[in-house]
Amino acid sequence: MAKVLAIANQKGGVAKTTTCINLAASLVATRRRVLLIDLDPQGNATTGSGVDKLSLEHSVYDVLTGDCSFAEAMQFSEHGGYQLLPANRDLTAAEVVLLDKSGKEHRLREALAPIRENYDYILIDCPPSLSMLTINALAAADGVIIPMQCEYYALEGLSDLVNSIQRIGKALNPSLQIEGLLRTMYDPRVSLTNEVSDQLQAHFGDKLYETVIPRNVRLAEAPSHGMPALVYDKQSKGAQAYLALASELSRRQRQAARGTRA
Numbered sequence: 001m002a003k004v005l006a007i008a009n010q011k012g013g014v015a016k017t018t019t020c021i022n023l024a025a026s027l028v029a030t031r032r033r034v035l036l037i038d039l040d041p042q043g044n045a046t047t048g049s050g051v052d053k054l055s056l057e058h059s060v061y062d063v064l065t066g067d068c069s070f071a072e073a074m075q076f077s078e079h080g081g082y083q084l085l086p087a088n089r090d091l092t093a094a095e096v097v098l099l100d101k102s103g104k105e106h107r108l109r110e111a112l113a114p115i116r117e118n119y120d121y122i123l124i125d126c127p128p129s130l131s132m133l134t135i136n137a138l139a140a141a142d143g144v145i146i147p148m149q150c151e152y153y154a155l156e157g158l159s160d161l162v163n164s165i166q167r168i169g170k171a172l173n174p175s176l177q178i179e180g181l182l183r184t185m186y187d188p189r190v191s192l193t194n195e196v197s198d199q200l201q202a203h204f205g206d207k208l209y210e211t212v213i214p215r216n217v218r219l220a221e222a223p224s225h226g227m228p229a230l231v232y233d234k235q236s237k238g239a240q241a242y243l244a245l246a247s248e249l250s251r252r253q254r255q256a257a258r259g260t261r262a
């Protein structure tokens with residue numbers, strides 16, 4: 001049964017989409033079956049996966065509104081090796097259209113139920129807001145990965161985000177966990193980075209991933225070629241960091257499984 005992970009942060013530009021694409025490809029490289037769901041109307045995860053968002057016959061929008069099946073909307077990322085439920089600007093209307101639908105917060109969860117067993121991981125790329133789309137992602141997920149940059153304002157936004165996740169979890173999805181915090185665009189030469197990093201460690205302890213994602217131009221270049229960094233430049237520091245993150249994720253999952261059996 002797939003582990004469903006929402007990649008969320010209400011801030012834009014913190015590497016949610018970059019993390020989705022590169023973690024998905026890295027999990028595939030370790031022989032996991034992966035589905036990436038683009039839940040952002042900007043469709044960056046779709047483009048970055050090598051799928052043309054302007055020529056989609058169906059998208060995640062039609063799945064949420066019940067106008068098509070998962071199979072009809074599904075695409076394959078050739079370079080990434082994962083399946084993709086794509087998005088484009090149509091998704092902007094979901095906010096309004098879903099208001100009239102019953103169980104509007106659980107549309108994604110319900111759509112995922114019959115296909116969860118086909119995957120090891122389902123990653124959801126959230127928009128930069130706590131909108132109905134993000135609420136659907138949090139209602140459908142087992143865990144949340146929070147990518148963040150180690151800057152002063154990140155800490156301020158972080159407590160709001162954690163509170164919101166806990167509130168939404170309590171109301172809609174009591175087993176929702178904060179899976180982990182991921183430091184992105186990391187530059188240890190900046191002293192504030194280290195300070196913020198220490199504070200995160202003190203506050204979040206082992207929820208903070210050991211793996212850090214360095215600032216690396218290959219990660220920024222790869223999406224314009226519709227590729228994960230792993231294919232664009234396998235030896236790059238960025239590609240290697242996301243491979244390390246995929247290993248850390250698997251290791252933690254094995255440890256958690258041993259913990260519940262013990």
Ligand code: ADP
Binds near residue numbers: 128
């Ligand atoms: P979000 O989805 O949170 O808005 P993105 O993944 O789109 O963030 O990243 C924002 C910008 O930063 C993009 O231009 C992306 O290519 C770039 N970027 C993300 N991670 C890195 C990194 N580790 N090094 C360099 N550039 C990065």
Ligand code: MG
Binds near residue numbers: 017044126
């Ligand atoms: Mg994004």
